[in-house]
Amino acid sequence: MFAVPLAGIVAGFEVETALAAETTENPKGVETLWQFGKKESSCIEWGDGCRICRRISQDEIVCSNIGIACQIKEVKCLRKDEASPK
Numbered sequence: 076m077f078a079v080p081l082a083g084i085v086a087g088f089e090v091e092t093a094l095a096a097e098t099t100e101n102p103k104g105v106e107t108l109w110q111f112g113k114k115e116s117s118c119i120e121w122g123d124g125c126r127i128c129r130r131i132s133q134d135e136i137v138c139s140n141i142g143i144a145c146q147i148k149e150v151k152c153l154r155k156d157e158a159s160p161k
Contacts, residue, residue: 124148
């Protein structure tokens with residue numbers, strides 16, 4: 076009976092925490108997924124070994140959620156936009 080509301084609260088907290096982490100400066104100096112996506116406009120799919128982001132349009136980016144105990148690596152472009160200039 077209480078599982079559904081609690082799950083919504085926990086899921087909402089996780090999303091807010093992830094967004095807050097992405098919008099603040101990274102103390103290790105490692106580029107975040109969002110920073111990489113903003114900088115590399117010709118890349119339409121990129122990832123850090125745990126999550127993958129995809130550019131839906133120039134202004135819209137969607138990313139997968141991180142798995143349990145995943146070790147994040149350097150962000151790399153996985154697929155370039157073939158229509159963009161090289």
